[in-house]
Amino acid sequence: RSSKKRPVYNGPTIYPIVGNIFEFFINRRRFLEWATDAASRIPSNTFRIQRPGVSGFYTCNPANVEHILRTHFDNYPKGQRFTYLLHDFLGRGIFNVDGELWKMQRKAASYEFKTNSLRNFVVETVQWEIRNRLMPLLCNAAQIGDCIDLQNVFHGFAFDNICRVAFGVDPLHLRPSLSLAQAFDDATHISSGRFFYTLPHLWKLERFFNVGSEKRLREAILVVDEFVMGIIRSRRSEEEEGRVREDLLSRFMAAVMANPELVIAGCDGEGTMADKTDVFLRDMVVSFIMAGRDTTSTALTWFFWLLSSRPSVEEAIRLEISQVLKARKEEEEEEEEEIVLFSFEELKSMHYLQAALSESMRLCPPVPVDTKIAASDDVLPDGNVVRKGCFVSYGIYSMGRMESIWGSDCLEFKPERWLRNGEFVGENPYRYPVFQAGPRICLGKEMSFIQMKSIAASIIHRFSVTVKTEYVPKYTISITLRMKGGLPVVISRR
Numbered sequence: 352r353s354s355k356k357r358p359v360y361n362g363p364t365i366y367p368i369v370g371n372i373f374e375f376f377i378n379r380r381r382f383l384e385w386a387t388d389a390a391s392r393i394p395s396n397t398f399r400i401q402r403p404g405v406s407g408f409y410t411c412n413p414a415n416v417e418h419i420l421r422t423h424f425d426n427y428p429k430g431q432r433f434t435y436l437l438h439d440f441l442g443r444g445i446f447n448v449d450g451e452l453w454k455m456q457r458k459a460a461s462y463e464f465k466t467n468s469l470r471n472f473v474v475e476t477v478q479w480e481i482r483n484r485l486m487p488l489l490c491n492a493a494q495i496g497d498c499i500d501l502q503n504v505f506h507g508f509a510f511d512n513i514c515r516v517a518f519g520v521d522p523l524h525l526r527p528s529l530s531l532a533q534a535f536d537d538a539t540h541i542s543s544g545r546f547f548y549t550l551p552h553l554w555k556l557e558r559f560f561n562v563g564s565e566k567r568l569r570e571a572i573l574v575v576d577e578f579v580m581g582i583i584r585s586r587r588s589e590e591e592e593g594r595v596r597e598d599l600l601s602r603f604m605a606a607v608m609a610n611p612e613l614v615i616a617g618c619d620g621e622g623t624m625a626d627k628t629d630v631f632l633r634d635m636v637v638s639f640i641m642a643g644r645d646t647t648s649t650a651l652t653w654f655f656w657l658l659s660s661r662p663s664v665e666e667a668i669r670l671e672i673s674q675v676l677k678a679r680k681e682e683e684e685e686e687e688e689e690i691v692l693f694s695f696e697e698l699k700s701m702h703y704l705q706a707a708l709s710e711s712m713r714l715c716p717p718v719p720v721d722t723k724i725a726a727s728d729d730v731l732p733d734g735n736v737v738r739k740g741c742f743v744s745y746g747i748y749s750m751g752r753m754e755s756i757w758g759s760d761c762l763e764f765k766p767e768r769w770l771r772n773g774e775f776v777g778e779n780p781y782r783y784p785v786f787q788a789g790p791r792i793c794l795g796k797e798m799s800f801i802q803m804k805s806i807a808a809s810i811i812h813r814f815s816v817t818v819k820t821e822y823v824p825k826y827t828i829s830i831t832l833r834m835k836g837g838l839p840v841v842i843s844r845r
């Protein structure tokens with residue numbers, strides 16, 4: 352048949368009333384592959400998704416992404432549907448609000464995130480965690496020789512680390528530590544699972560009757576609230592005694608004291624101003640824990656899996672680390688330490704490692720899809736007409752695999768594509784929106800690279816990580832791209 356007669360593919364077929372619900376349902380467990388395949392077959396890299404009550408676009412087109420994230424930012428908030436689904440858990444924290452309330456929190460948090468004192472505090476916290484938790488755990492695993500789940504290790508590390516950064520406390524030293532980590536896990540996954548119901552409102556019935564996953568969600572939120580509110584209360588008494596801390600909670604407390612209008616806008620329930628302040632602080636801090644917890648651990652898990660099939664990349668990272676250590680020795684004549692920790696400047700100089708991590712997140716981004724809602728009718732740069740209330744999702748995972756963006760070798764893991772004369776060169780964030788882009792770009796990008804580079808460099812320098820050769824990981828559909836069943840590895844000392 353002549354190619355002229357072949358029908359043009361415009362994405363999954365949309366039927367009256369049901370839309371493409373059947374295709375969506377059949378592919379719900381492999382949503383990312385399905386969406387990537389559909390988008391890559393359309394010249395605009397954008398297709399329509401329609402289910403009863405929900406309609407919108409899935410796009411992998413950088414011009415569309417820039418349109419919604421920057422040039423028409425005000426027309427594409429997260430929207431009520433998103434914020435409503437996560438409200439029970441995140442309240443009105445920065446991650447879950449739009450408009451003025453978001454702007455105020457963003458301003459206060461951005462200021463704190465730019466300070467050198469916070470950066471130093473983060474570096475110290477990560478170093479403490481590596482020395483006292485990660486290295487002993489991995490040394491022990493290497494001695495015993497058993498298989499361990501590396502995702503679980505990173506997950507625990509990230510949770511402890513973000514709790515120390517957020518509250519200055521070590522959750523392992525607190526009695527309810529295990530149930531707290533589990534509660535955060537349940538609250539995150541059950542809340543985000545609300546997005547993936549084939550019948551979008553079914554979860555409300557479960558919530559109404561307090562059964563199934565919604566019952567577990569309620570219990571999990573109670574555990575989180577009890578923990579966070581307890582810390583806020585004890586922090587108040589500390590402050591009265593004049594003790595000053597460096598963590599996020601103290602910084603946010605100071606910001607809220609200086610700007611009471613933040614609380615007035617952020618908490619409209621009953622209660623005294625002090626109660627409202629506590630609830631608002633709880634929401635702010637929980638948003639940060641949620642944003643900073645799963646993301647870095649997920650990124651590191653996929654990174655080590657990709658690395659396991661690329662000995663040449665691992666060797667290049669080792670070479671870079673040994674150069675950094677050599678420069679250190681020349682300067683300070685330091686003796687070889689059992690546990691090697693890296694300063695901020697040293698981490699900054701590791702261009703190849705930065706490239707390898709960025710490349711790994713291109714193929715396996717910690718946040719695979721992000722969604723905005725159109726506040727009014729609009730036309731996307733590729734000509735698609737968006738009606739008020741429709742969603743526009745941009746596929747971060749799919750964009751990393753688009754030939755139109757990365758060329759014919761888009762499926763290959765090649766850190767070199769990020770290097771020019773040995774120096775790391777970042778990509779346009781609308782072609783690589785792994786940390787989002789525009790006014791709402793991730794606030795923890797620098798913090799996450801400090802954490803990921805420190806951990807990766809410390810492990811690669813000291814250990815060999817072996818993944819079973821035949822292991823083909825799958826992902827779970829959630830806000831983050833978690834590896835289903837974890838990453839089983841054997842650790843050995845080098």
Ligand code: HEM
Pocket residue numbers: 445446457513638639640642643644646647650716717718721722784785786787790791792793794795796798799
């Ligand atoms: C590899 C690690 C990370 C990745 C890939 C990442 C990615 C993202 C993405 C895609 C968003 C946008 C989400 C949305 O609006 O729906 C975001 C927002 C955010 N991230 Fe990260 N993140 C990472 C680590 C962190 C860390 C360590 C923190 C700090 C604790 C953090 C704090 C935030 C905050 C506060 C926001 C909300 C910003 C706003 O709405 O103005 N992130 N991040």
